[in-house]
Amino acid sequence: MTQSQTLELNTWSRGLRWVTSAVTLHQNLADYVEPLAQMIWPGWQASSWRARVLEVRPEQADVYTLVLRPSASWKGFLAGQYIELSAEKNGARAIRCFSISSSPDHYRRTGLIELTIREQQGGLITPWLKQAFASGGGVNISAAKGEFLWPQGDKPLLMIAGGSGITPFRSMLQEAAARSSTRAVHLMYYARDAHSWLFHEEFQKLMLSFPGLTLSFMDSDVQGFISAQHLHDFCPDFVTREVMICGPSAMIGMARDICAGAGIVSDHIHFEYFGAAPLDMPEAADGNYVVSFEREGKAVATDSDAPQTLLDVAEANGLKPVSGCRMGVCHQCICQKKSGVVFNTQTGRYSDTGPGEIQLCVSVASSDVILDL
Amino acid sequence: MTKTATPSAETLNAFERELNDVRDDFMSRIGQADADYIRKVIRTQRLLELSGRLVMVLGFVHPLWWVAGVIMLGLAKILDNMEIGHNVMHGQYDWMNDPNISSRRFEWENAGDGNSWKRYHNHEHHTYTNIIGKDRDYGYGMLRLSDDLPWRPKNLWQFISYINLSLLFQWGVAYHEVAAERIFVGKNKRRKDSSLPISRRQLRNDFLNKAGKTIFRDYIFWPLVCFPVFWWVFFGNLAANIIRNLWTSTIIFCGHFTEEAQTFREEDCINETRGQWYFRQILGSSNLEGPRWFHILTGHLSCQVEHHLFPDIPARHYPEMAKRVAEICHRHQIPYNTGSFGHQYFTVVKRVLKYSLPDYFHSRPRAAA
Ligand code: FES
Numbered sequence: 001m002t003q004s005q006t007l008e009l010n011t012w013s014r015g016l017r018w019v020t021s022a023v024t025l026h027q028n029l030a031d032y033v034e035p036l037a038q039m040i041w042p043g044w045q046a047s048s049w050r051a052r053v054l055e056v057r058p059e060q061a062d063v064y065t066l067v068l069r070p071s072a073s074w075k076g077f078l079a080g081q082y083i084e085l086s087a088e089k090n091g092a093r094a095i096r097c098f099s100i101s102s103s104p105d106h107y108r109r110t111g112l113i114e115l116t117i118r119e120q121q122g123g124l125i126t127p128w129l130k131q132a133f134a135s136g137g138g139v140n141i142s143a144a145k146g147e148f149l150w151p152q153g154d155k156p157l158l159m160i161a162g163g164s165g166i167t168p169f170r171s172m173l174q175e176a177a178a179r180s181s182t183r184a185v186h187l188m189y190y191a192r193d194a195h196s197w198l199f200h201e202e203f204q205k206l207m208l209s210f211p212g213l214t215l216s217f218m219d220s221d222v223q224g225f226i227s228a229q230h231l232h233d234f235c236p237d238f239v240t241r242e243v244m245i246c247g248p249s250a251m252i253g254m255a256r257d258i259c260a261g262a263g264i265v266s267d268h269i270h271f272e273y274f275g276a277a278p279l280d281m282p283e284a285a286d287g288n289y290v291v292s293f294e295r296e297g298k299a300v301a302t303d304s305d306a307p308q309t310l311l312d313v314a315e316a317n318g319l320k321p322v323s324g325c326r327m328g329v330c331h332q333c334i335c336q337k338k339s340g341v342v343f344n345t346q347t348g349r350y351s352d353t354g355p356g357e358i359q360l361c362v363s364v365a366s367s368d369v370i371l372d373l
Numbered sequence: 374m375t376k377t378a379t380p381s382a383e384t385l386n387a388f389e390r391e392l393n394d395v396r397d398d399f400m401s402r403i404g405q406a407d408a409d410y411i412r413k414v415i416r417t418q419r420l421l422e423l424s425g426r427l428v429m430v431l432g433f434v435h436p437l438w439w440v441a442g443v444i445m446l447g448l449a450k451i452l453d454n455m456e457i458g459h460n461v462m463h464g465q466y467d468w469m470n471d472p473n474i475s476s477r478r479f480e481w482e483n484a485g486d487g488n489s490w491k492r493y494h495n496h497e498h499h500t501y502t503n504i505i506g507k508d509r510d511y512g513y514g515m516l517r518l519s520d521d522l523p524w525r526p527k528n529l530w531q532f533i534s535y536i537n538l539s540l541l542f543q544w545g546v547a548y549h550e551v552a553a554e555r556i557f558v559g560k561n562k563r564r565k566d567s568s569l570p571i572s573r574r575q576l577r578n579d580f581l582n583k584a585g586k587t588i589f590r591d592y593i594f595w596p597l598v599c600f601p602v603f604w605w606v607f608f609g610n611l612a613a614n615i616i617r618n619l620w621t622s623t624i625i626f627c628g629h630f631t632e633e634a635q636t637f638r639e640e641d642c643i644n645e646t647r648g649q650w651y652f653r654q655i656l657g658s659s660n661l662e663g664p665r666w667f668h669i670l671t672g673h674l675s676c677q678v679e680h681h682l683f684p685d686i687p688a689r690h691y692p693e694m695a696k697r698v699a700e701i702c703h704r705h706q707i708p709y710n711t712g713s714f715g716h717q718y719f720t721v722v723k724r725v726l727k728y729s730l731p732d733y734f735h736s737r738p739r740a741a742a
Contacts, residue, residue: 022586023594025480031473035416047472091408093470322570324496329684331464331476332496332570347400356470357477 048086048140049074053133054112059198062119063164064130065101069112070141077113077144079104079175080168080272084142085115087129094125095354099246099272100144101167103174116198118164124352148246148272150176155242155268156184158235160226160255162247163191166198168272169246173203177210186214186235190251193221226251228258239264245271289365293319293373294338302365310335310342311360314373321360321373328362335360340369376635377656377708379649384705389648391701396683399690407687408469414456414669415474422449422482429609430599443609447616448670453482454621455672456688462491465687485546486583489576492569493550499684503629503657504637509553511629511636513538513545517728519636524731531729532722542618543587551580620670623718624661628677631659632720633710654681655702659710660695661717668692678709 017027024032030046037044044050051074055067077083082099102114119127133139150172151157159169166189176183191197197217207213216234223230231238239262245255252271259269291313292299300317302308311333314321324332328346334357342351342363350366351358380388422445429442458481460466466474473479480487493509501507505521512518516535517528527534538545551557554569556577569576591610596603635656642653661667661675668675668691676691679698686694695711702709 018586019589019594021480022589025482026473032419034473035412036419038412039416088405088408090404091406092404092468095470320570324492325500327500329499330491330495331462331467331685332491334464334467334475334477336477348397349400352470357467357475359464 043088043138043140045140048084048142051085051113051139051141053137053139055136056130056134059116060196062121063198064117064119066115066117066129066133067112068115068139068141074141075143076107077104078149079171080149081144081146082168083115083144085139086141087125087132087139089125089128089132092352094352096125099146099167099171101170103171103178105175105178116164116167116170125354146272148244148270151242151244151270154183156237156240157186158231158238158241158243159185159187160243160245160247160251161187161189162226162251163196164198165245165247165251165272167246169244170199170202173206173210173213177206177213181210182212184212184214185210186216186238186241188216188218188226188230188234190218190220190226190247194219226254226258228262231258231262238262242268243270245269246273249273289340290368291365292368292370293317294370295373307364309345309361310358310363310365310369310371313365314360314371319373323361326361328359331359333360334358336372338370338372340365341367342369379652380705380707385646385648385652388701388705388707389646389651392651392682392698393647395694395697395701396686399683399686399694402690403468403687407466407689408471410689411457411461411466411469411474411687414452418449418452418457421445421452425449425613426595426606429606430602432605432609433602439605439609443612443616446609446613447620450482450613450617451620451670454617455624455674456669457481457672458483458487459672459674460688462487463495464685467685483546484543484584484587485549486579489550489579490546493553495684499681501642502637502654502681503635504639504642506639507642509549513549514552516725518630518724519728520732521636521638524728528729532725535725539619539622540615542622543614544584545622547580547584547587551576556580624671624674626721627661627714627717628658628674630721630724631710631712631717632724633708634659651682652707654678655698655707655709657681659712659717661714662711663714665692667714675714678711 020029021027026032028046034044034046041050049071051068051070053066054069057065057067059065077100080099082097084095084097086093086095088094098115098117100113101116102112107113117126117129119130148168159172161169169187173185173187176185187203189197189203200217203213203215207215214235218226218230218234235241238259241264243255243259243264245252252273256269256271260266288304289302290299291302291310293314296319298317298319300313302313308316311321311323311326321335322332324330326333337351337356337358339353339355341353342358343349343366344351344359344362345364346359346362351363353367379385425442425445425448427442428445429439432439432442458479461474461479462476462481464476467476469475476491483490498508498510503511505511505519512522515538516531517524554573554576556573571579591614592607595610596606599606637653637657642650645653655678658677658681660678661671663675673688673691674680676688676695679691679694680688682698683691683694699709699711
């Protein structure tokens, strides 16, 4: 395409956008039509896909699997990717990210995907999802996202999983088995005790159809956290492998240090914080939280002894977010919160941990918070 | 005009606590029913708009179709501006986390740019309600509605200005901030206390862009789409806009410019407690009584008092809240201004006329008040 053609196209599409927003007052026609479409397809959204919850399958006491049938127009996924799932709880849309724990092959054959979810203790959404959809229902899902994928080539792999960080690996291993992969893969799977390995039997069966697979089930109760010794003992050739890590952030940190220390180049260390998912509840409890201003690329610690509104915190750090009344009336200071819990001093309510909009002038951080500022 | 004396600090504290209780109580009820409600209103608005535009075209079959279409479109515009736009842009539904129903993204069917409106209305008007000199919604810089402002000869024909403003109300809304910032005309002196968070250039562009879109939609796009009946549609849209303008302007004037609605001075709001703020909001606002459909078409601005006390609680709760607020005011002997639509509007007209004349025509001994 010549440059002038591209230019023409741009002008054309910009003109079209202007007309759309003039006539419908929405950025695109689909958003305008959404309320009407919902009369026929309840819950339909222009920017996501509907999915039916077919089953909530218990895995363990606090872990369950959601079996979903995405609508036919959903674009599919690669093993290791995650989706954003949004569901309406008492009128409010809650959004969480979950890795898909079943394989693309399974999806091609059955049209189903699975999400394996651990209930956060005291969480707002994960325990609720299980109950609310026990007898089915509809949710919305995004297109599949994420770069944590089965590496190209045939270099042997070491997969290190912690807790529910196993989910993307289950997807990859099932897919590899379905494609009769001959690659050498070693999975080291850490769980807090001997009752907590997910898909224990399933993985053992998988070894039959996937001869390159080696399994080490690690019991943190007995063996402790990940250490260099573990790697040497269970996977002696680990330095020659490409490493993939998924689990709690502390574990990822340790595993990365060990691998880097053993001389594995960073190109060969891949990792994903399990569920790119925001947690349901704040982790730190001492009241000192980190507020990150994502666009500014700045992060500051708050002081629990002198709680400040996020507007004050931002201004004290040289940012100039839009504000007006500073008393919670005018909604000028609305800002997108990417994740984290805030306390609204006016309503006395805590926010959800997922993405949402907050009023900076009356919000105080009550967990680490990431803001779109 | 009578000014109500400020009650004792004790009364104000009790008053504040009781109103906070009302707020907390209703806050805890917000949920699915509110989400379902606003979605239903939006659906109704869309259906009315599209069918109104369609039915209007049938005007060439019989003019009554045209009339019906105009009324439907007018209603759709009213719903969009009042029950949906005004309330959504106040953030009443932000908790739903739905990008199409959020104060940050919503854009209404009005010549005024939503962001501009949020700045001067949500901030200035709601924070500094009826403070002469700070609340530019008070008289819109055109009308003299209290003796806080000196009389000027142009006030003599302000009733006609008022009628004009009503007919063109959406353009008044659009031009409001631009006028105050002296973007196009006026001595090239910036407003001293301008708190614009955007550049003047941006303000100008936003204004022109939204105005252009409005003209394009109603007077170019839709008439052209229905080309053989271009003028039917053109004038139909014009008529629908006039219906919307008259209605919204009338309701809004009833909210703060009735006979009893009071005004304040800038000193009044320095170091205000929440209780004092509540108190000022109540004295400066007035309610309208009527059936449920009436409340909905006013965007529940018929409960202006409650709206000013609790601007971000979904408006459908206001009539219920009003009962409790009225009772609390009554108990603390704070005047609570309410009445039928006809009566309240009559007092607005009276007020516009009264202050079009210099004070000595109507002043009674003011000191005694
Ligand atoms: S600045 Fe007005 S609501 Fe935050």
